[in-house]
Amino acid sequence: MSLEVALRHKLGAFALDIAFSSPGGLTALFGPSGSGKTSVIDMIGGLMRPESGRISTDGRVLVDTATDTFLPAHKRRIGYVFQDARLFPHLTVRQNLTYGRRFVAGAERYGDFDETVALLGIGHLLDRRPAKLSGGEKQRIAIGRALIASPRLILMDEPLASLDDARKAEIVPFIERLRDEARVPIVYVSHSVAEVARLASDIVVLDRGRVSAAGPARDILAGLDLLPGAAGDEGGSRLLLNFARLDAQSGLSLFQSPAGNWHLPPSAHRPGDRVTVFVKASDILLATKPLEGISALNVFSGRVTALRPTRAHEILVDLDCNGDLLTARITRHSAERLGLFEGMAVQAIVKTVRLKES
Amino acid sequence: MSLEVALRHKLGAFALDIAFSSPGGLTALFGPSGSGKTSVIDMIGGLMRPESGRISTDGRVLVDTATDTFLPAHKRRIGYVFQDARLFPHLTVRQNLTYGRRFVAGAERYGDFDETVALLGIGHLLDRRPAKLSGGEKQRIAIGRALIASPRLILMDEPLASLDDARKAEIVPFIERLRDEARVPIVYVSHSVAEVARLASDIVVLDRGRVSAAGPARDILAGLDLLPGAAGDEGGSRLLLNFARLDAQSGLSLFQSPAGNWHLPPSAHRPGDRVTVFVKASDILLATKPLEGISALNVFSGRVTALRPTRAHEILVDLDCNGDLLTARITRHSAERLGLFEGMAVQAIVKTVRLKES
Amino acid sequence: EPVTVFAAASLKNALDAINESWSQEEGRTATISYAGSSALARQIEEGAPADLFISADLDWMAYLSERALIDTQSERRLLGNRIVLVAPADATTELSIAPGFDLAGALGDGRLAMANVDAVPAGRYGKAALETLGVWDSVADKVAQAENVRAALQLVALGEAPLGIVYQTDATAEPDVRVVGTFPEDSHDPIVYPAALTTGGANTDAAAFLDYLQGGAARAIFEEQGFTVLAGD
Amino acid sequence: MEWLQLSPDEWTAVRLSIWVASWATAASLPFGILVAYALARWSFPGKAFLNGLVHLPLILPPVVTGYLLLLAFGRRGPLGQFFETVFGLVFSFRWTGAALAGAVMAFPLMVRAIRLSIEAVDPRLEQAAGTLGAPPAFIFATVTLPLALPGIIAGTILAFAKAMGEFGATITFVSNIPGQTQTLPSAIYTFTQVPGGDAGAMRLTLIAVAVAMAALVASEILARRVLRRMEGA
Amino acid sequence: MEWLQLSPDEWTAVRLSIWVASWATAASLPFGILVAYALARWSFPGKAFLNGLVHLPLILPPVVTGYLLLLAFGRRGPLGQFFETVFGLVFSFRWTGAALAGAVMAFPLMVRAIRLSIEAVDPRLEQAAGTLGAPPAFIFATVTLPLALPGIIAGTILAFAKAMGEFGATITFVSNIPGQTQTLPSAIYTFTQVPGGDAGAMRLTLIAVAVAMAALVASEILARRVLRRMEGA
Ligand SMILES: Nc1ncnc2c1ncn2[C@@H]1O[C@H](COP(=O)(O)OP(=O)(O)OP(=O)(O)O)[C@@H](O)[C@H]1O
Ligand SMILES: Nc1ncnc2c1ncn2[C@@H]1O[C@H](COP(=O)(O)OP(=O)(O)OP(=O)(O)O)[C@@H](O)[C@H]1O
Ligand SMILES: [Mg+2]
Numbered sequence A, B: 001m002s003l004e005v006a007l008r009h010k011l012g013a014f015a016l017d018i019a020f021s022s023p024g025g026l027t028a029l030f031g032p033s034g035s036g037k038t039s040v041i042d043m044i045g046g047l048m049r050p051e052s053g054r055i056s057t058d059g060r061v062l063v064d065t066a067t068d069t070f071l072p073a074h075k076r077r078i079g080y081v082f083q084d085a086r087l088f089p090h091l092t093v094r095q096n097l098t099y100g101r102r103f104v105a106g107a108e109r110y111g112d113f114d115e116t117v118a119l120l121g122i123g124h125l126l127d128r129r130p131a132k133l134s135g136g137e138k139q140r141i142a143i144g145r146a147l148i149a150s151p152r153l154i155l156m157d158e159p160l161a162s163l164d165d166a167r168k169a170e171i172v173p174f175i176e177r178l179r180d181e182a183r184v185p186i187v188y189v190s191h192s193v194a195e196v197a198r199l200a201s202d203i204v205v206l207d208r209g210r211v212s213a214a215g216p217a218r219d220i221l222a223g224l225d226l227l228p229g230a231a232g233d234e235g236g237s238r239l240l241l242n243f244a245r246l247d248a249q250s251g252l253s254l255f256q257s258p259a260g261n262w263h264l265p266p267s268a269h270r271p272g273d274r275v276t277v278f279v280k281a282s283d284i285l286l287a288t289k290p291l292e293g294i295s296a297l298n299v300f301s302g303r304v305t306a307l308r309p310t311r312a313h314e315i316l317v318d319l320d321c322n323g324d325l326l327t328a329r330i331t332r333h334s335a336e337r338l339g340l341f342e343g344m345a346v347q348a349i350v351k352t353v354r355l356k357e358s
Numbered sequence C: 001e002p003v004t005v006f007a008a009a010s011l012k013n014a015l016d017a018i019n020e021s022w023s024q025e026e027g028r029t030a031t032i033s034y035a036g037s038s039a040l041a042r043q044i045e046e047g048a049p050a051d052l053f054i055s056a057d058l059d060w061m062a063y064l065s066e067r068a069l070i071d072t073q074s075e076r077r078l079l080g081n082r083i084v085l086v087a088p089a090d091a092t093t094e095l096s097i098a099p100g101f102d103l104a105g106a107l108g109d110g111r112l113a114m115a116n117v118d119a120v121p122a123g124r125y126g127k128a129a130l131e132t133l134g135v136w137d138s139v140a141d142k143v144a145q146a147e148n149v150r151a152a153l154q155l156v157a158l159g160e161a162p163l164g165i166v167y168q169t170d171a172t173a174e175p176d177v178r179v180v181g182t183f184p185e186d187s188h189d190p191i192v193y194p195a196a197l198t199t200g201g202a203n204t205d206a207a208a209f210l211d212y213l214q215g216g217a218a219r220a221i222f223e224e225q226g227f228t229v230l231a232g233d
Numbered sequence D, E: 001m002e003w004l005q006l007s008p009d010e011w012t013a014v015r016l017s018i019w020v021a022s023w024a025t026a027a028s029l030p031f032g033i034l035v036a037y038a039l040a041r042w043s044f045p046g047k048a049f050l051n052g053l054v055h056l057p058l059i060l061p062p063v064v065t066g067y068l069l070l071l072a073f074g075r076r077g078p079l080g081q082f083f084e085t086v087f088g089l090v091f092s093f094r095w096t097g098a099a100l101a102g103a104v105m106a107f108p109l110m111v112r113a114i115r116l117s118i119e120a121v122d123p124r125l126e127q128a129a130g131t132l133g134a135p136p137a138f139i140f141a142t143v144t145l146p147l148a149l150p151g152i153i154a155g156t157i158l159a160f161a162k163a164m165g166e167f168g169a170t171i172t173f174v175s176n177i178p179g180q181t182q183t184l185p186s187a188i189y190t191f192t193q194v195p196g197g198d199a200g201a202m203r204l205t206l207i208a209v210a211v212a213m214a215a216l217v218a219s220e221i222l223a224r225r226v227l228r229r230m231e232g233a
């Protein structure tokens, strides 16, 4: 389930020179507008031919300019969700959705029609044609069309950009399931760090046609400064939690990790289930002594392992809470006021309502 | 600078029945995918003719089906940023940008070409044609094209959806300036509560073709439950602050409001400047007694004015901090643990890094 | 001012040569517009700037004379022609044209190429001759009617049709066909090319050209092309 | 309205014309689509030549086209012999030949219209179909073709109308045999060549116009329906 | 190559043909665009009728079209008199008439091609131009027209090629007067009507083909350049 990409290509004045490999899971391509994200997945998808380079999945070579290999798009079994939906205007929504299905042997099908339709909330549109659908409706159908074709590699180009938060919140878990259960590698282009943080197992950061950072999501998200511009605001840490129980009294889900006990919004799990949470660095409040009478339910004792200055007025504080590694972002002013130093014992405090499972 | 809209229209099985008025400024149309947002601004822009209804700005009637009035699009002086960019493929970027300029008398021009181009970061694209631009590049040009035409009413349909956070952060202040300085009313469609919260002076919430809530942004954002679905996560309060000084030592901007002193990321202001900040309900931590040794710099004393249960496990806590009204969202469990009641004195705590001017 | 002549297209070779010698001898020229007689007649009717009309048959001349568009004084029967039965040059068909001759048998399942038998003069003459000889009914179903007599000739020359009826003038000039026989002159109306000045024509040289056409130089050229010269001094 | 009544021969010509034009259109449509697609989407050596060849019948005088057809597809022509021995298909003096002539003459119009509408199909939709696993032929049949349908309909009907009106090449190639190759235009032509034939020509012209108009209107309605379907609901 | 040498008259015919076809195309282009736009984007009573009228020359035998033109635009025809008195424009038996005939015959081809490409222009781009303040005529000139340019080029060249090749209507309407109305196809026709004219016909045909092909190739290159410009850089 791996993907290896190495590409060089010139597009007018724009030069693309990219190499990364992904061990499977969901690889996010992240970078500012015009950095080459769409071009890269066009080449993975077989819509563009790189001037030189090689792309392979699980040893299957899709392109290799050295041996003049070029597998045409329709033999790649990719599901491509385009930045513009590109629905077939002459077909009904239903026909659009099932278009790719016939090319997949029954045994290899995994994108169930009814389930996908229900999830995307497009059941009432099945007999319409795309022209007069709203922007978000089109995009949902484009997602469905790619998934129902049960591809072996999924390419998604900002699939959620035109969806409202509620709809996003419904679809994101679906993409997670796809990543985890169907074991289909996904290459996911997004501007949204929140999405990337939640979904990505690996992140490739592009900048003006080059890879400026690449690696497991955990590392990239923690190395916040690597993310360009305002995206840094969204960085944080990802932790693995064990489900303990649904607390009858508070109505909250209780989890455990080396750091201690976690309170999260309610969710259906069985004891022992493991989930990940993403804790935004800017959501962590630090305190130098135990606090009382505060509304926040998640308080962990830890030790400062590093102080990393970031923008002019801010600083990143790496914490080790009994083995769980967290990063907090606070003002330098606060850090000075609190007299933080490496090795100092502190409390990390997070509000329950700011936490979400992923 | 007002806009009055009252419309009824049927689109297949979808029925639109909308009425709202806006006193000018930026009116956000907010609602889930397929709720009719694009249809409404199409009618304001003159691209669709409502079956019945009336639209007027400042008393100038754009449509009135009762008197069979219909001002064609090109006489409305609107700037429409479409959900799909709709650039002219045969014209260069420069020609696209200046297309509407010739129809505006010199005296009425306000959208400066060079400034707009610089702001949108599209200077290097001016001589290219749209076909091979990236998605975000196209959208930036579409924004520029509408603004350079110096319209008297701006319609924007998810203008920032395909832009990365860094670019968004650059463009948002520009839209704010437009709203505040050029005094051009803007109707702004967006899914993003963060954007709406920052930009909107008024909000109209649409749901399945009807207005489910409408009014000044302050009221709508505070009445979080009115916002559909997950959008509620993004609700909060807006406050007016007076700039005091840039603190040399901490590097932070200091502001004042009735509630007390605020620390915000550094910014260029003159003493006495007034800015608004949007404080997300989920960013406020409550404490029943004064705290010490915490990293958060903004701590305000206030009184609970109302406790409003929202989703199963959460509660909204309205606070009056010496006249400033804030709303916090915490778990019910915390509220019970802290024994909150109406009239109780509490501390509201917000991290500086979670605050942004708007 | 050159004289404008409207002439049947089949006269092109002869008239071009005569025009050249006329201009060499007299220093005057004619501009000649060649087309089908029907088109030319209709154009004269609609006010075409023709000074002289030379038709391939009498009917279209009569059509104009009824409408007083030609100077009947000047009308004369200029040329005559014969119709012949032709076969491809490499064919061995032997047939003598006589009343009741076995044309149908000679055709076998082939076609008899003729110009349009209702509309085109060569076709009409051919049909009349076959009727006179009493064989029309037996071959009527086997006739392939071409747009004009040249096209009929072409069908025979290419071997598409084993036999065809065309003008002698065409047949003698075409190496790919062989004349099988000539139709008796009394088996059809006389084949006549009439000429006349138009009433609308103002060019005084037109009469001179008409005269020249009947002169010795013209006669030699016409006869070289296979025409019978009917009018002359 | 009595003068509108048709003789049996004329009825035959009307029926034959429709038959011939229908075959000409139907049989050339697949080739038309293929050639249009090749011209629109491929680049290959000789493309300019192919394009020129397709347009040739438009440029050449129809009589020349007919003559070339005669040379190639006649009884002794190389292609004519090929089709006769291989497929048992004879063109000369048959309605099949008339259909061939109509098809050749109409081909440039058909190809142009189809090519324009194939060029207007967004290639990114074809790409999208490719990523869904569809092989090129399937993409062509399910994406390109349906999206080009309005142009294909336009091209087909244009070709039909042209084939209905075709005359010069047809009569040169297969002559004018009532009941077999005498199409409506040939019959009209015959009338125009004789004095007094105007009424007959007018009558048949009206019929030709009526038939072609009916086809045109039908195509408009069809194309609009196709378009409306694509625009949504 | 000696047989390829042209006589002065033939040179005149070549020049005249190009001149006439250029005028026919240029003068009908604005009307072609207007009619195509009306058919593509408006709905009005009589639209089907207009559409039929435009296609009429395609359906009618050219001889009939030519005859109708003669009746309407001849010296005595109502339209002919109108144009003469109002604009001082005379068609009958002038090159202007040949241009008119060519334009009429080529009009359906021109309109079809332009219409198809106007229909392919995304109306949402026109809407976008409207929101920027552009009045309809400006939108048409700056958005619709440039986007339809490939089709307009195709239609124009198609019309030019057709006008170059037009013969039946031209010779019927304005006759075949050397130096005035004798176009290349008329000259070719004349050659086919006399024995021994084949070489001459062939020679002129090659020239006609060469000119039209040059135009076609030029249009292809032009259209491709326009398309490439739109695709980007
Ligand atoms: N011509 C039509 N016929 C039938 N239904 C239509 C038509 N036009 C629009 N609709 C429907 O009307 C609804 C509103 O569409 P609209 O584009 O206004 O939504 P929107 O709020 O802009 O959505 P999005 O956020 O996804 O862009 C959609 O459900 C759409 O499918
Ligand atoms: N054919 C071309 N000629 C010249 N430049 C090109 C061409 N195609 C793409 N580009 C440029 O290459 C760059 C990368 O484009 P790409 O679409 O891959 O960006 P992206 O990262 O997907 O951006 P976005 O987030 O805005 O969609 C852009 O600056 C674009 O303008
Ligand atoms: Mg992109």
Ligand SMILES: [Mg+2]
Pocket (backbone or CB within 6 Å): A134, A135, A136, B037, B038, B039, B083, B157
């Ligand atoms: Mg919309």
